[in-house]
Amino acid sequence: MAKPAILVSRAVFAEVIDRLTACCAVDYHDADAPLPPDQLAARLAGKQGALSFLTDRIDAAVLAGAPCLKAVCNVAVGYNNFDLPALTQAGVMATNTPRVLDETTADTAWALILATARRVVGADRWVRAGQWQGWKFHDDWLGADVHHATLGILGMGRIGRAVARRATGFSMRVIYHNRTRLDPDLEAGATWVDMTDLLRKADFLVLMVPYSPATHHLIGAAELAAMKPTAHLINVARGGVVDDAALIEALHLCRIAGAGLDVFENEPALDPRFCALDKVVLTPHIGSSTRATRLAMAMLAADNLIAALSGQRPPNLLNPEVLKEKIS
Numbered sequence: 001m002a003k004p005a006i007l008v009s010r011a012v013f014a015e016v017i018d019r020l021t022a023c024c025a026v027d028y029h030d031a032d033a034p035l036p037p038d039q040l041a042a043r044l045a046g047k048q049g050a051l052s053f054l055t056d057r058i059d060a061a062v063l064a065g066a067p068c069l070k071a072v073c074n075v076a077v078g079y080n081n082f083d084l085p086a087l088t089q090a091g092v093m094a095t096n097t098p099r100v101l102d103e104t105t106a107d108t109a110w111a112l113i114l115a116t117a118r119r120v121v122g123a124d125r126w127v128r129a130g131q132w133q134g135w136k137f138h139d140d141w142l143g144a145d146v147h148h149a150t151l152g153i154l155g156m157g158r159i160g161r162a163v164a165r166r167a168t169g170f171s172m173r174v175i176y177h178n179r180t181r182l183d184p185d186l187e188a189g190a191t192w193v194d195m196t197d198l199l200r201k202a203d204f205l206v207l208m209v210p211y212s213p214a215t216h217h218l219i220g221a222a223e224l225a226a227m228k229p230t231a232h233l234i235n236v237a238r239g240g241v242v243d244d245a246a247l248i249e250a251l252h253l254c255r256i257a258g259a260g261l262d263v264f265e266n267e268p269a270l271d272p273r274f275c276a277l278d279k280v281v282l283t284p285h286i287g288s289s290t291r292a293t294r295l296a297m298a299m300l301a302a303d304n305l306i307a308a309l310s311g312q313r314p315p316n317l318l319n320p321e322v323l324k325e326k327i328s
């Protein structure tokens, strides 16, 4: 039997390509840049599956040109690059890569908490620039304490809980907000609060909500104004959850003390005003970026794709309605 034709839309580890090649005819876009939308659409035509990335927009227009498509498997836990209703409507299975990146992404949130609180990046630049004239008691780098502070988590899913677990070692108080309160055994000592209290009480507010129309600009001017002037905002979730223009304004006006940002609106074309702000630490969407985790994510996406194309239910199916429709 002929192997199913698939597209791998960006460069990925060789082990993953070897695994896919064993059971699929792979059209490999072996490049670090995403395919432009017209080329993505052209290369999906005639394919039965795709290993996709968060930079690949998969919508009704793309799907209309790819009638043989059975599964699109994202190498990411977030899937706001998918028009999920359009995939479901087209009968195409969609999958993501949950769990394997939880701990690594929580580590990144903590890297940003500590880096913003203790001004690590600015201090490093200053030392390198030869500006350090000697130790001073009233030095230029007075930071904020992380230990015993209040950690606020907006979106207490698996990654949010992994961020919260790490706070124990820093003797922090942990508060969180979710639309629905977690079972007490999942809260692990964290306290549910409403959004107003979360904004008002957090010294470090970590955003962990997925991006969707419902979370677009969830943190805007009003929310930033409700935070403590000493608070730090950490975003390792998605650009668009924060209104970047409002954040820049709030930082300029000292409405909050700082921000650690791994994600931005319009990535990679972030607002250049961020770069002029000493109070922010900026990283290029590297939340899950360790070799082990990125490999685990890509392998999980490959497992999803292989399962879907061999008639099994993929482990991380996002739209099970597609299977129900096939059975009924």
Ligand code: GLV
Pocket: 054, 075, 076, 077, 078, 079, 101, 237, 287, 288
């Ligand atoms: C990364 O941003 C992911 O969603 O996996």
